[in-house]
Every structure is written in C-alpha cells, then in structure tokens.
Amino acid sequence: MAISISDTETFSTDKKTTEQTPLYYANSSDNRRVNVSYHYNPEVSQYHYGALHPMKPFRLMLTDHLVISYKLYEKMDLFTPRRATKEELLAFHSEDYINFLQTITPEKTAKLPDQTLAQFNIGDDCPVFDGMYDYSAIYAGASLDASRKLISGMSDIAINWSGGLHHAKKFEPSGFCYVNDIVLSIMNLLRVHPRVMYIDIDLHHGDGVQEAFYTTDRVMTVSFHKYNGEFFPGTGSVDETGLGKGKNYAINVPLRDGIDDESYIRLFKSIMEPLISKFQPTCIVQQCGADSLGYDRLGCFNLNIRAHGECVKFIKSFGLPMLVLGGGGYTPRNVSRLWCYETSVLNDVTLNHKIPNYLPTYDWFGPDFSLHPQLEGRIDNKNSKKYLESVKQEILEQLRYLNHAPSVQMSEIPPDITGLTEEEEDFIRELNEETNRPDQIMKDETREGELMV
C-alpha cells in the first residue's frame, strides 16, 4: 500500500507524541488505597435494538476500547461477570413478565394479539429483538456481580457501564429498559447495608428505581432530570416525595432545557452535600446516564464531559462504597468519552486529553480527537437563577422533615450472598471432596450466626 509523505509525517509525529506524553498520571490527592473494579461482559455490545432505534449497545464496546487504549485496566480489578439467573431477575420482576421476555421472539411477535403486546408495553421504544432476554441477563448480571464485590469488601468502587437501566418496571419494560439492574443491585446491597442512596444524573427521571423504593426509608432516591410534565417518562416533579415510611426519601430535581455546567454543578453539590450528611448512606449507587451531555441525540442539556464527571468526583469524595452504572446516552462517541473519563475520575488519575491514535475506532473521534469536545451552547438555557434557587429551597425544606438516618435491626448474613449458582456450588463441593480436606473453604463463606451491623 502506498503511503503518502504527509501520512507518514503525521504518523511519526503522533507516535513521538504518544511516546513522550503519558496516557495518564496519578492525581495522588491522598494515599488511601481505593480498590476499583470494572465489570464488563463484552457480549452485551453485540445486541441490536433495530437500525432506527437510538439505543446502540455498541457504545459499550466503544467505551471499553477507550478504557483499554488509555490502559486504565492497569488500575482496576477486571471481571467478566456471568449472566443473571432467572431466579435473580425474579427477585424484583414478576414471573409472567420474565417468562414473556424469555420466550418471545421477533417471529412470534407478529402472531401475537395487540392486547398482549400492549400488556407488556412492547412498541417502538421497547421492541422485541433477537436475544433481548440474554442481553438483559448480561447487563443485570454485571450489576449484581459489582454489588457482590462491594458487599464482600473486595471493591470500594465497582463500575458497570452496561447497567443503569432505570426505567424498567416490575411487570413491564419501559424507555429502552427491560430489566431493572439498579433495583436488583440495591435489593442485594440492602441485605447488608442499612441505608443505600441512589443518585441519578441521567437526562430522564429515574422512575423505575423511585417506584420500587417509594415506601421505604432505607433507600433514598435522588434524581436530577428534565421535567415539564410531558417529557419522558412524565414523572419526577419536586412534589413526588415518597409514601408511608418512605415519605421524604424520594428527592426530585426537575430541570428545564439547556442547563449549563456551572449551574448544574452548583445545584448538584448544594443539594447532595446536605442530603448525604443527613441520610448517612452506607453505600451509594450512582447512575451516570450520558444523555444529559450537550449534543446528545435525544438530549436537551448543555453539559460538558468534565461537568458530568465532576458530579461523580464529588460523590466519590465522601469515601463511601460506590456502585457506578451507565444509563441513557445516544451519541455513542460522546457516551464512550464520558464513561472513559469517569473511569479515570474513579481511579483518581488524569488522562491525556488526546485520544490514543492506535485506538481501532480512532476515526470516530474526529475532527478534534479529544476526550473533551466542546458540547455546550446548542440549546438556550431556560433555567433562571431564580428558578434553580426555588427548586433548591423546596428540597432543603423537604430535608427538614427527614428523621435522622433510620437504623435497621442487625440481621444475619443471608447464606446465598456469594451469588454462586447451583452448578457453581456443586462444582466447588466436588472440588472440596476431591481434595479430601473438609476444612478447606473455596469461597467467601460466611459463618453461621455471624452478625452484620
């Protein structure tokens, strides 16, 4: 193949630059060792919602490529998680719905009555596509794996960019989400954590998670989102605050179009700081939907990647165990930039803003080839200072009604908390029998009667 002189020059210059400039450097703000784990099953990126559908699972492959090209794998424990089992999905979802998901195919869909499709909310947003049950079991399996690593103390921060599908309901899919991996993970975390805080910075209201924990004081859900009563999913007004025991434990921050970096960060910090101080979560789940970035295909905010990442950095600074999940995001190149950047934030390193030129999908990141394209200014900012101040005041008022951090009774660690499947249990049992050493334990077994605070 003939290579023009200019190509050669560019190549040699870039090569030299890459050699001289490190891909990242450690921020070394403090010396505490934070164990970060990265949970990714590459199969998840192979599924396809349909050519015209805005949700593109290949954005996860792009993200993973970027993370690898920056060599962030050097900093983290890497796991390729197994799929969630049907039993695990049934911890939240109804059996009817999961059976439907498991058996439906595009061919069968054509023969089903409209009523059945309507019953399970099948349509343009949530189509039936090949392998959708497997796809759901893969991303949910990764979130559950991440939650188990947090529970066992192996990880302080566990990341699953394929998770964060916050709209899925107990009986039906919604807004491109089939199975609610967030609810499943929080349910798992609640087995050992007295209080879990859920923080959602997706463009859309985190309705599925809010609904699931609407009546409990053990989970505080906080969602920042676009709201006008009509925008999908239509919920998320500041007046939705929880019910019964859960009264005031659901927090909603409704925003208008075009919010910019400075006002978003200021509002986020001024609300999250008092909420965390008052609720005192023992674990935080943060959903990092990327559709709140400027220039998102379905979006209407003006956030840059650094501003979105600042919200993750701020939550990390509290030093609590964190489950970090993806979510929406419909301009794949920016989604992958964001989640790679946030991976670096969670690992406390600063990345070279120039995307490594040996990335297989390098061409996708032109013309700037930077991790930080300019994303603000497309939409007019309709959030006046006065409006944001009034939202903040309403939420701080709600906070006054909160009791101090609710406590729960100490309880035994459930015996199945390791998340091993029956086959895995059998395999380990056989191995133990083979070695003929009954005292040898090959998994993180909890002792009977052991108590957790």
Ligand SMILES: [Zn+2]
């Ligand atoms: Zn969204």
